[in-house]
Amino acid sequence: xxxxxxxxxxxxxxxxxxxxxxxxxxxxxxxxxxxxxxxxxxxxxxxxxxxxxxxxxxxxxxxxxxxxxxxxxxxxxxxxxxxxxxxxxxxxxxxxxxxxxxxxxxxxxxxxxxxxxxxxxxxxxxxxxxxxxxxxxxxxxxxxxxxxxxxxxxxxxxxxxxxxxxxxxxxxxxxxxxxxxxxxxxxxxxxxxxxxxxxxxxxxxxxxxxxxxxxxxxxxxxxxxxxxxxxxxxxxxxxxxxxxxxxxxxxxxxxxxxxxxxxxxxxxxxxxxxxxxxxxxxxxxxxxxxxxxxxxxxxxxxxxxxxxxxxxxx
Amino acid sequence: xxxxxxxxxxxxxxxxxxxxxxxxxxxxxxxxxxxxxxxxxxxxxxxxxxxxxxxxxxxxxxxxxxxxxxxxxxxxxxxxxxxxxxxxxxxxxxxxxxxxxxxxxxxxxxxxxxxxxxxxxxxxxxxxxxxxxxxxxxxxxxxxxxxxxxxxxxxxxxxxxxxxxxxxxxxxxxxxxxxxxxxxxxxxxxxxxxxxxxxxxxxxxxxxxxxxxxxxxx
Ligand SMILES: Cc1cc2nc3c(=O)[nH]c(=O)nc-3n(C[C@H](O)[C@H](O)[C@H](O)COP(=O)(O)OP(=O)(O)OC[C@H]3O[C@@H](n4cnc5c(N)ncnc54)[C@H](O)[C@@H]3O)c2cc1C
Numbered sequence: 001x002x003x004x005x006x007x008x009x010x011x012x013x014x015x016x017x018x019x020x021x022x023x024x025x026x027x028x029x030x031x032x033x034x035x036x037x038x039x040x041x042x043x044x045x046x047x048x049x050x051x052x053x054x055x056x057x058x059x060x061x062x063x064x065x066x067x068x069x070x071x072x073x074x075x076x077x078x079x080x081x082x083x084x085x086x087x088x089x090x091x092x093x094x095x096x097x098x099x100x101x102x103x104x105x106x107x108x109x110x111x112x113x114x115x116x117x118x119x120x121x122x123x124x125x126x127x128x129x130x131x132x133x134x135x136x137x138x139x140x141x142x143x144x145x146x147x148x149x150x151x152x153x154x155x156x157x158x159x160x161x162x163x164x165x166x167x168x169x170x171x172x173x174x175x176x177x178x179x180x181x182x183x184x185x186x187x188x189x190x191x192x193x194x195x196x197x198x199x200x201x202x203x204x205x206x207x208x209x210x211x212x213x214x215x216x217x218x219x220x221x222x223x224x225x226x227x228x229x230x231x232x233x234x235x236x237x238x239x240x241x242x243x244x245x246x247x248x249x250x251x252x253x254x255x256x257x258x259x260x261x262x263x264x265x266x267x268x269x270x271x272x273x274x275x276x277x278x279x280x281x282x283x284x285x286x287x288x289x290x291x292x293x294x295x296x297x298x299x300x301x302x303x304x305x306x307x308x309x310x311x312x313x314x
Numbered sequence: 315x316x317x318x319x320x321x322x323x324x325x326x327x328x329x330x331x332x333x334x335x336x337x338x339x340x341x342x343x344x345x346x347x348x349x350x351x352x353x354x355x356x357x358x359x360x361x362x363x364x365x366x367x368x369x370x371x372x373x374x375x376x377x378x379x380x381x382x383x384x385x386x387x388x389x390x391x392x393x394x395x396x397x398x399x400x401x402x403x404x405x406x407x408x409x410x411x412x413x414x415x416x417x418x419x420x421x422x423x424x425x426x427x428x429x430x431x432x433x434x435x436x437x438x439x440x441x442x443x444x445x446x447x448x449x450x451x452x453x454x455x456x457x458x459x460x461x462x463x464x465x466x467x468x469x470x471x472x473x474x475x476x477x478x479x480x481x482x483x484x485x486x487x488x489x490x491x492x493x494x495x496x497x498x499x500x501x502x503x504x505x506x507x508x509x510x511x512x513x514x515x516x517x518x519x520x521x522x523x524x525x526x527x528x529x530x531x532x
Contacts, residue, residue, distance in 0.1 A: 052457035136511025
């Protein structure tokens with residue numbers, strides 16, 4: 001959805017703020033930074049972030065119902081209206097040089113007086129035999145992307161979160177049968193989605209079960225449960241949570257908690273002056289697009305204050 | 315109207331970014347009439363939005379078989395971007411709507427002189443790049459596809475003819491999806507040999523076309 005638009009990008013200049021990430025948190029942050037008249041650049045690996053992979057968002061105030069991609073298209077429109085430059089690249093390291101930061105990608109170097117890290121999280125893998133081998137051949141981490149290839153097939157969704165329930169609901173539109181395989185005793189979906197799952201005849205929940213192996217030939221054919229049973233299936237959608245993308249921040253001394261989430265305060269400040277963090281990569285207990293946007297907006301305000309304070313050519 | 319007003323508006327906003335004129339060749343076919351009509355309609359929106367900066371030559375696949383052969387077009391509808399030697403460098407077997415709008419316009423912009431983010435990296439390694447045809451298999455509802463379309467297209471434009479990219483919508487051409495047994499998008503097929511499944515970033519693609527090993531991930 002978003003690209004390598006060189007217009008308005010200047011690798012020579014020192015931006016007031018570089019926002020890392022392409023999800024709702026980064027965009028919310030950049031919109032406010034632009035309105036604070038900061039010279040802001042967004043650098044994100046893939047525009048849209050995690051939310052763009054969901055088929056329906058019904059809890060973003062002001063928008064009764066839209067797809068995740070639809071929501072991000074509205075965000076993009078808003079970015080465009082403020083002419084905020086966006087570059088699609090992955091930042092590999094950040095170093096502090098005097099009173100500014102240099103951000104390195106494989107292709108380019110960028111300079112900024114302050115940085116907001118909104119790098120979100122990476123889908124967790126199950127780490128079981130067959131997962132890697134059948135990735136893209138029956139194992140998927142995105143129902144919206146790959147669900148349509150399983151028309152009239154039997155698939156399972158591994159996990160019991162609200163995301164897992166939503167993935168199952170989406171898949172049920174197309175497939176013959178969806179099995180939610182969950183290790184717990186009750187799925188943890190929002191009550192509204194839990195009820196939809198329970199009412200859906202195509203969805204069946206298999207509780208207190210883990211899968212230990214994915215088997216097949218060219219494509220996935222079955223999974224093995226921890227009770228030893230082999231279960232025939234055509235597709236395995238893995239939705240077992242995610243790990244924060246905080247490695248980059250850790251390498252410049254940003255503190256994280258035991259879950260590897262960046263520790264921030266109510267001003268979205270990290271322990272490193274000039275580096276702020278927000279959204280799924282940070283340590284809030286409840287993570288949604290709207291909470292990420294809110295933290296991102298606070299980060300923009302704090303970065304604005306910070307840059308004003310250090311007063312480097314500002 | 316075969317495309318939604320949302321995408322029509324997106325085209326109108328994006329296409330305004332084009333400042334120089336560009337010629338495209340379009341092949342249509344009566345065997346896929348619906349998609350052919352859709353492609354022509356969508357291209358009309360682009361043409362209007364750019365005040366004629368986008369020009370198209372239209373060919374019927376069935377009655378221009380020699381030309382189709384020359385450009386190695388086996389299926390239609392297709393849009394071709396050809397270089398000064400009249401070689402096709404980027405082919406869209408896909409209607410440039412939805413997630414393809416922005417990368418499509420960006421490709422045309424860079425083709426007509428706008429700076430290319432990957433220019434230096436590609437030029438530096440040009441002698442080590444293997445001549446490659448990249449087939450990029452995508453769909454409209456794939457959240458990651460837009461970025462990879464851009465990366466492949468911009469690599470191709472910087473490669474001085476060493477790379478060719480085909481962007482193929484496998485919902486329009488399901489037989490191509492079936493041929494490669496696609497169950498995940500994006501899927502990249504390089505020189506009919508390596509198949510890379512899932513979201514690949516620019517650095518990884520560069521390694522791949524340099525014939526180094528690649529970390530395949532989702
Ligand atoms: C299936 C599913 C359904 C969901 N449904 C909802 C819902 O209905 N409503 C809701 O509010 N939330 C929902 N969520 C949660 C929501 O998606 C996240 O809370 C939200 O996307 C977090 O936004 P973010 O910007 O902090 O992180 P992300 O969305 O993860 O974005 C992070 C971005 O950073 C980029 N990035 C990572 N590393 C780097 C780097 N080194 N350099 C540059 N860029 C980098 C990534 O490419 C990505 O673009 C859902 C999640 C899932 C998985």
